[in-house]
Amino acid sequence: xxQIELKNVSVTFEQKRTTxxxxxxVSLSIEKGEIFGIVGLSGAGKSTLVRTINGLQQPTTGxxxxxxxxxxxxxxxxxxxxxxxxxxIFQNFNLINNRTIAQNIGFALTAGGYPEKQQPEKIDQLxxxxxxxxxxxxxxxxxxxxxxxxxxIARALANDPxxxxxxxxxxxxxxxxxxxIITILKDINERLHITIVFITHQLEVAKxxxxxxxxxxxxxxxxxxxxxxxxxxxxxxxxxxxxxRFLDDExxxxxxxxxxxxxxxxxxxxxxxxxxxxxVITEIAGTAGVDISILQGRIEFIQxxxxxxxxxxxxxEPQAINQAVRLFHEKVDGVEEDEQ
Amino acid sequence: xxxxxxxxxxxxxQALWETFEMVVISGIIGVVLGTLLGLVLYYYSNPLxxxxxxxxxxxxxxxxxxxxxxxLILMIVLIPFAKLVAGDPYTPMGGAVxxxxxxxPFFARIAESSFAEIDQGVxxxxxxxxxxxxxxxxxxxxxxxxxxxxxxxxxxxxxxxGYSAMVGTIGAGGIGxxxxxxxxxxxxxxxxxxxxxxxxxxxxxxxxxxxxxAVHYTRG
Numbered sequence: 001x002x003q004i005e006l007k008n009v010s011v012t013f014e015q016k017r018t019t020x021x022x023x024x025x026v027s028l029s030i031e032k033g034e035i036f037g038i039v040g041l042s043g044a045g046k047s048t049l050v051r052t053i054n055g056l057q058q059p060t061t062g063x064x065x066x067x068x069x070x071x072x073x074x075x076x077x078x079x080x081x082x083x084x085x086x087x088x089i090f091q092n093f094n095l096i097n098n099r100t101i102a103q104n105i106g107f108a109l110t111a112g113g114y115p116e117k118q119q120p121e122k123i124d125q126l127x128x129x130x131x132x133x134x135x136x137x138x139x140x141x142x143x144x145x146x147x148x149x150x151x152x153i154a155r156a157l158a159n160d161p162x163x164x165x166x167x168x169x170x171x172x173x174x175x176x177x178x179x180x181i182i183t184i185l186k187d188i189n190e191r192l193h194i195t196i197v198f199i200t201h202q203l204e205v206a207k208x209x210x211x212x213x214x215x216x217x218x219x220x221x222x223x224x225x226x227x228x229x230x231x232x233x234x235x236x237x238x239x240x241x242x243x244x245r246f247l248d249d250e251x252x253x254x255x256x257x258x259x260x261x262x263x264x265x266x267x268x269x270x271x272x273x274x275x276x277x278x279x280v281i282t283e284i285a286g287t288a289g290v291d292i293s294i295l296q297g298r299i300e301f302i303q304x305x306x307x308x309x310x311x312x313x314x315x316x317e318p319q320a321i322n323q324a325v326r327l328f329h330e331k332v333d334g335v336e337e338d339e340q
Numbered sequence: 341x342x343x344x345x346x347x348x349x350x351x352x353x354q355a356l357w358e359t360f361e362m363v364v365i366s367g368i369i370g371v372v373l374g375t376l377l378g379l380v381l382y383y384y385s386n387p388l389x390x391x392x393x394x395x396x397x398x399x400x401x402x403x404x405x406x407x408x409x410x411x412l413i414l415m416i417v418l419i420p421f422a423k424l425v426a427g428d429p430y431t432p433m434g435g436a437v438x439x440x441x442x443x444x445p446f447f448a449r450i451a452e453s454s455f456a457e458i459d460q461g462v463x464x465x466x467x468x469x470x471x472x473x474x475x476x477x478x479x480x481x482x483x484x485x486x487x488x489x490x491x492x493x494x495x496x497x498x499x500x501x502g503y504s505a506m507v508g509t510i511g512a513g514g515i516g517x518x519x520x521x522x523x524x525x526x527x528x529x530x531x532x533x534x535x536x537x538x539x540x541x542x543x544x545x546x547x548x549x550x551x552x553x554a555v556h557y558t559r560g
Contacts, residue, residue: 056467080470083470090464094462095462097484098484098558098559112469142560155465155469159469
């Protein structure tokens with residue numbers, strides 16, 4: 001049995017006039033020790049879904065099982081017990097503003113039944129883990145966003161959890177700070193073997209962090225795949241939208257307009273692994289007798305595998321162009337034609 | 341002038357003490373019970389705790405009902421009750437009874453809004469550690485609401501000083517009574533002015549202390 005199992009989970013909010021189906025019939029399994037991402041636009045139901053894992057949100061229908069405990073049927077004390085082993089990190093850090101950093105972590109320790117006398121030592125250990133030993137006596141307002149999130153991580157780890165839920169944990173931070181937080185999380189996952197469930201609308205987070213990823217749209221799970229496959233070969237419309245926006249292989253409108261006036265065809269090539277495209281391009285240009293200009297190109301490494309995108313424009317005799325396009329279809333993993 | 345001084349010398353100390361007694365007793369009762377009621381309102385309305393509209397509506401209705409009484413009328417209606425509790429309703433103790441009854445619902449609303457102002461995310465974070473309500477109260481709700489509660493206490497005390505003058509007129513004593521008895525009924529304008537000046541100073545001092553404390557407990 002997987003560590004986290006969601007079976008046909010739906011969450012419906014009844015309001016006076018409307019019913020909101022925040023999560024619709026989602027089933028997924030998350031294995032111990034993996035970093036599982038849930039991506040989607042805001043309002044897709046990601047936050048609601050992740051809150052069913054620690055019972056902050058009860059599903060309207062369906063089952064949630066975490067480490068063998070049925071969260072949706074647990075009573076108050078079982079739920080409190082389960083929550084001690086599920087750390088939670090928030091987008092806005094959610095620290096107690098009028099308590100020091102040490103007191104913030106001490107709160108979680110007390111909640112978990114950790115003996116008062118041994119708390120200072122444990123607090124030191126936790127803060128060392130996130131590199132903030134010297135900020136114990138500070139209040140949250142004296143810390144930067146990245147530092148606050150590190151405290152959030154230390155607090156979430158207080159009771160030696162098996163699972164860490166992260167709700168847009170890097171979305172309120174600048175890119176560099178977000179990278180730092182991600183490095184810390186990856187390190188925690190590797191050293192302590194804690195399962196991480198990470199929700200985000202930022203796809204760039206996914207490429208470095210996730211093992212597997214689920215894509216949500218309008219409350220539904222539309223795709224579940226590995227991080228590499230999500231970028232290399234997205235299946236659902238939502239995944240394609242997210243990935244294309246990230247890889248940015250859309251041409252700017254100005255360029256598109258210019259190309260429309262000239263005779264030729266635009267192709268978007270996508271290649272996986274380490275194959276270099278250059279010989280293919282020169283080869284096809286030679287065989288078909290066309291001119292190929294390269295408009296844009298980019299290589300991303302996802303889970304240490306390369307994914308490249310290349311936008312090219314082919315000009316020449318109509319017959320020759322057709323032949324070139326055919327050859328590209330044969331030799332390149334992913335070819336998309338732009339209708340212009 | 342000399343008569344003004346004589347009256348003040350003979351009565352001011354006693355009157356100040358009586359006002360102090362009334363305000364402190366009703367203030368403490370108001371803040372303690374009001375905080376509890378405010379907590380009940382908050383607990384039963386916050387979706388992260390135990391939302392129960394029925395409890396909330398009933399408690400809310402009672403609070404609103406008591407608060408709808410103009411204080412003058414509440415005071416008169418409560419004379420039999422004050423007699424029961426304090427023996428003699430026409431003493432500072434008797435006065436403290438009706439002041440307390442007014443202070444509790446007043447402070448309950450203040451406490452409720454102080455708790456409700458706390459960022460829901462912080463409560464969510466606390467809930468997700470598995471902490472129970474009492475730990476969340478002492479370590480999250482209380483420190484986070486404290487500056488706002490202090491401001492509410494200042495507001496309550498100053499209102500109570502004002503109301504205490506009203507109970508003074510029906511015989512509970514205090515500084516308000518001094519002003520009415522001598523300053524108004526016996527045309528001792530000097531006494532009236534002295535009392536007003538003293539009240540202005542007291543209110544300023546209380547507000548100043550309250551502001552300092554509220555700032556002190558807002559950390560960072």
